[in-house]
Amino acid sequence: MSATQQVLGFGRQLTTYESRRPPWHIRLQGSDSTWAIAFLIPYVAIFAAFVAYPVVFGLWMGSSPALYGLLFTDPRYLTTAINTLLFVAIGVNVKMFLAFLLSGFFMSRSWWVRSLLVIYLLPWALPGLVVFTSIHFMLVTQWGLLDSLWRAVTGDDGPLFLVSTWMAMTANIVSYIWKWMPFWTLIFLAARMSIPQDIYDAAEIDGASGYRRLIYVTFPLLANIYLICTLLSCVWTLGDFPTVYFVSSGAPARTTDVLATYGFHEAFDFGYPNLGVAAMMSALPLLIPLVILLMRRVRATGVQL
Amino acid sequence: MSMALASGHKHTPPPLEGGGLGGGVGAASTPPRNLDPLRGSSPQGEREPRRRYRKQRLLRKGAAIGLGVFLLIWTLLPVYNMLLMALDDDADEFTGSIFPPDPDFSSFASVWNEDYWLMAHFWHQFGNSIYLGVATMVLTVLIGSLASFALSRLRLRRSWVVTDFALLTYVLPTAFLAIPFVHIMHKYGLSDSLWSVIAAMVAFATPYAILILHQYGKLIPMELDESAKVDGASPFQVYLRIYLPLMAPALVAVGVYALLLAWNEYLYQYLLLSSTRNMTVAVAINQFFDSDEAPWNYMMAIATIYSLPPIVIYFGLRRFMVAGLTMGGVKG
Numbered sequence: 001m002s003a004t005q006q007v008l009g010f011g012r013q014l015t016t017y018e019s020r021r022p023p024w025h026i027r028l029q030g031s032d033s034t035w036a037i038a039f040l041i042p043y044v045a046i047f048a049a050f051v052a053y054p055v056v057f058g059l060w061m062g063s064s065p066a067l068y069g070l071l072f073t074d075p076r077y078l079t080t081a082i083n084t085l086l087f088v089a090i091g092v093n094v095k096m097f098l099a100f101l102l103s104g105f106f107m108s109r110s111w112w113v114r115s116l117l118v119i120y121l122l123p124w125a126l127p128g129l130v131v132f133t134s135i136h137f138m139l140v141t142q143w144g145l146l147d148s149l150w151r152a153v154t155g156d157d158g159p160l161f162l163v164s165t166w167m168a169m170t171a172n173i174v175s176y177i178w179k180w181m182p183f184w185t186l187i188f189l190a191a192r193m194s195i196p197q198d199i200y201d202a203a204e205i206d207g208a209s210g211y212r213r214l215i216y217v218t219f220p221l222l223a224n225i226y227l228i229c230t231l232l233s234c235v236w237t238l239g240d241f242p243t244v245y246f247v248s249s250g251a252p253a254r255t256t257d258v259l260a261t262y263g264f265h266e267a268f269d270f271g272y273p274n275l276g277v278a279a280m281m282s283a284l285p286l287l288i289p290l291v292i293l294l295m296r297r298v299r300a301t302g303v304q305l
Numbered sequence: 306m307s308m309a310l311a312s313g314h315k316h317t318p319p320p321l322e323g324g325g326l327g328g329g330v331g332a333a334s335t336p337p338r339n340l341d342p343l344r345g346s347s348p349q350g351e352r353e354p355r356r357r358y359r360k361q362r363l364l365r366k367g368a369a370i371g372l373g374v375f376l377l378i379w380t381l382l383p384v385y386n387m388l389l390m391a392l393d394d395d396a397d398e399f400t401g402s403i404f405p406p407d408p409d410f411s412s413f414a415s416v417w418n419e420d421y422w423l424m425a426h427f428w429h430q431f432g433n434s435i436y437l438g439v440a441t442m443v444l445t446v447l448i449g450s451l452a453s454f455a456l457s458r459l460r461l462r463r464s465w466v467v468t469d470f471a472l473l474t475y476v477l478p479t480a481f482l483a484i485p486f487v488h489i490m491h492k493y494g495l496s497d498s499l500w501s502v503i504a505a506m507v508a509f510a511t512p513y514a515i516l517i518l519h520q521y522g523k524l525i526p527m528e529l530d531e532s533a534k535v536d537g538a539s540p541f542q543v544y545l546r547i548y549l550p551l552m553a554p555a556l557v558a559v560g561v562y563a564l565l566l567a568w569n570e571y572l573y574q575y576l577l578l579s580s581t582r583n584m585t586v587a588v589a590i591n592q593f594f595d596s597d598e599a600p601w602n603y604m605m606a607i608a609t610i611y612s613l614p615p616i617v618i619y620f621g622l623r624r625f626m627v628a629g630l631t632m633g634g635v636k637g
Contacts, residue, residue: 031540032459032460032461032540033459033461033462035455035459035539035540035541036455036456036459036460036461036464036540037455037461038455039451039452039454039455039459039540039544040451040452040455040456040461040467042447042448042451042452043448043449043451043452043467043471043511043515044467046448046504046507046508046511047470047471047474047508047511049493049504049508050486050489050504050505050507050508051474051477051482051508051509053489054482054485054486054489055482055485057485057488057489058481058482058484058485061484061485061488102376105369105372108369112373113369113373116373116376116377118620118623119377119380119381120376120377120380121619121623122380122381122384122616122619123380123383124619125565125615125616125618125619125623125626126384126569126612126615126616127568127569127571127587127611127612127615128569128571129569129571129587129590129591129608130387130590130608130609130611130612131383131384131387131612133590133604133608134383134384134386134387134390134605134608135383135386137386137390137601137605138382138383138386144386145382145385145386145389145403148402148403149403152403178379178380178383182380183630186627186630187630190627190630232476235476235477235478236476236478238478239477239478239479239480239481240478240480241480241483241571241572242571242572260478260480260481263481263484264480264483264484264572267484268576273484273488276484277484277485280480280481280484281481283481287478291473291476294476295472298472
């Protein structure tokens with residue numbers, strides 16, 4: 001780091017050199033390009049073999065229209081599609097909103113809030129397999145930890161969470177929020193910290209304090225990043241696999257599946273890989289507009305992903 | 306909350322970031338506030354507003370502590386449940402208690418000695434997991450740094466095509482690619498091989514590496530490259546002698562990201578690895594669900610041991626992880 005700062009100390013302003021063409025630029029163009037292509041070959045090869053080819057192959061696997069006729073007549077698929085929409089719509093929005101509010105809480109400089117932040121971020125680093133399995137066991141029988149807590153507080157037996165579809169869905173969404181809210185809190189925390197203090201000072205002179213500052217100053221300034229993060233999270237959550245697979249495993253009776261787990265079961269448990277691909281590809285009408293919107297917002301606002 | 310906001314210095318770097326990579330974000334510094342508005346504006350004589358202010362502050366502090374306690378329990382409850390089950394001496398019954406009645410470390414001892422048939426190759430599988438993580442890390446850092454050097458410092462025409470495809474790959478939900486990926490790995494003859502998982506993880510981690518390194522590379526002036534070239538250095542020497550050393554913090558961030566991605570990912574390991582010798586700990590844990598007996602305490606002991614490396618890495622290198630995010634990468 002010190003080396004970088006040293007460099008930056010005598011370095012020219014970053015914005016000025018980019019417009020200037022170095023004198024040797026034209027002379028070395030050819031050899032530079034050759035080197036650049038050589039340096040890019042490993043990445044392009046990896047991309048072609050392990051991203052582009054699977055994508056094309058997947059599109060080919062799911063290209064037969066008959067598959068979609070089969071898919072849309074399966075009542076379980078309709079449940080799955082609705083579950084996925086609910087999972088994304090509720091999970092992402094609640095998570096983002098809470099993360100935004102909590103990032104304000106974590107702006108506090110006191111020692112205990114800062115130590116709490118370190119612990120609060122732990123779910124982000126832990127393997128999904130481990131934590132979701134643990135949550136599954138908290139819920140699964142009347143001897144799970146949550147039921148024991150329930151019994152300790154109320155004296156009665158707790159509910160059987162994974163027997164009711166709605167409770168199992170709620171459990172999935174809450175677990176999802178548990179795992180991913182810390183990460184987005186951190187993103188919003190960094191964004192909040194880059195807001196210059198002058199803006200708050202000016203707002204305070206104009207009489208904005210307390211919650212008004214949150215509504216009229218902080219939120220408008222973070223609106224762009226909030227929107228982009230929400231879009232990005234929607235795209236990722238559409239393909240979320242481990243949460244539902246481990247927490248409810250589709251219980252009761254495969255009524256809480258989402259697209260990723262449905263496709264997984266179709267492909268690897270029932271042996272219809274093409275149907276599994278078709279199920280995942282049925283998310284494309286939602287996925288493609290989201291990605292286009294996301295890319296456009298990123299271009300328009302200059303926010304770096 | 307707003308009191309806490311008002312009295313803090315806004316512009317100090319984020320708490321986790323320390324002196325690491327924070328330079329890119331919010332680098333402009335403003336002088337710290339020296340004026341407490343509430344204290345400054347109320348005249349000395351008025352007692353009542355001040356008392357109300359004090360009461361309000363106490364209330365706010367109480368609410369903040371309440372929220373803090375809730376967040377602590379909320380965060381640690383699943384982790385605690387994992388330990389509770391691992392410390393239980395009874396193999397296939399839930400205790401139904403909140404505290405371990407008699408904490409028993411025998412399940413950890415059994416895992417250590419590979420005493421049970423489902424974990425007979427535990428340490429070998431642990432080694433596989435480490436191998437997978439480290440190979441992914443090294444390859445991602447290598448391929449990512451080469452690509453980002455070519456894209457941002459060698460002025461290749463139409464290089465935005467590569468950057469855009471990297472961005473698209475980064476946005477892609479990886480679970481949607483799993484089914485065709487398994488078929489393709491059969492075609493490549495890589496089924497049941499750790500290298501198929503490594504290939505997948507490297508393919509998914511490099512786009513992030515390229516984006517992050519591209520961001521961070523903007524901090525290093527091009528004049529350095531130019532002067533090195535004037536002195537007769539080839540682009541490869543510039544890459545090796547100037548680019549890599551100056552990019553070290555970002556390379557650590559990218560490496561940690563790739564390592565944790567490979568360690569924490571489950572779906573691809575499960576689909577691509579099938580034999581006991583080749584599987585990783587993540588796949589081995591899942592085998593407990595498929596067996597008739599259910600020694601959950603062993604399973605949770607394995608899960609606890611399996612989550613130790615990410616926890617250690619998180620506590621040791623979290624400023625790099627956080628800096629990797631605040632430099633502009635948004636991926637968990």
